[in-house]
Amino acid sequence: MELSRAYVLHSRPWRETSLLVDWFTEDWGRVTTCQRGIRRSHKGAAGRPTPFSPLQIGLSGRGGMPVACPIEPASPAAGLAGCWLRGQALAVGFYLNELLLRAVQPQEPLPRLFAAYEEALLALCIRQEPFEVLLRRFERRLLDELGVGFDWQQTVDTGLAVHPEQTYRVHPEWGIAAETAQGMPVAGRVLCALAANQPQQHADDRRAAQALLQMLLAPLIGAAPFHSRRLWRSSAE
Known part of the structure; x- marks a missing residue:
């Protein structure tokens, strides 16, 4: 699967347990994905991606809105490692x-x-x-x-x-x-x-x-x- 470097621009709740996530990616530009079940609180649930963290994602799903999967940490640009904006x-x-x-x-x-x-x-x-x-x-x-x-x-x-x-x-x-x-x-x-x-x-x-x-x-x-x-x-x- 092709992966692209990406940052979260915005996320908002969708239905009971899911999120709609707006991404800015290096290879596909701005994309919106539906992350189903990501708001579940039980142990083992997928973590919520946060803004300003360098990630890499793939896109999957046929028809409708795609899903970002996998969502993995990306090697940060020099100077971004461990950086928190305040x-x-x-x-x-x-x-x-x-x-x-x-x-x-x-x-x-x-x-x-x-x-x-x-x-x-x-x-x-x-x-x-x-x-x-x-x-x-x-x-x-x-x-x-x-x-x-x-x-x-x-x-x-x-x-x-x-x-x-x-x-x-x-x-x-x-x-x-x-x-x-x-x-x-x-x-x-x-x-x-x-x-x-x-x-x-x-x-x-x-x-x-x-x-x-x-x-x-x-x-x-x-x-x-x-x-x-x-x-x-x-x-x-």
Whole structure:
């Protein structure tokens, strides 16, 4: 049986003893499986797979929803072994999972996005960069891998490099422009920091970068609030 590296994105009860599990896999993209009997409490019942743990799974079953079987530990990427996300890092991890659940279509293989997700989990474990840098980088990678990204370093209308002292307009359909009234106005210094995966220097710039990425992602993820934001607020208190 073919196995694929996988992470749990979300699970929810189904009937009395089963779970519906959403996975992000390296070879098959996002898949949903029905794990029958997994919620039974008796000795010998299969354990419930948990988010952020590197696993490998196979898919079985004919017609209807597949079953993940087997579910086995996978060799973790360097730095992920024994890593547990806590506090705001846990909230960021759940936000990444919600992004994938909303933006990625089922059964669309995206191996480079899978690698970016694993890199983001590693960054959350080692905590060597601000959360804002990790989030904005992953959001841009998501746009790129879904075919709606653009060049963050030059304008589409003039072909000139983005300058930190100028203001530009950013539109989700064509990107960054210097000589148009359409799109969201964004300071060049914000765009330059995003392109270089650098932290924004001011609180207003951090808010502007977040608002920009949310605007670009909106056609993919919709307008419903993210549950992970409640966890972020509670962990910050």
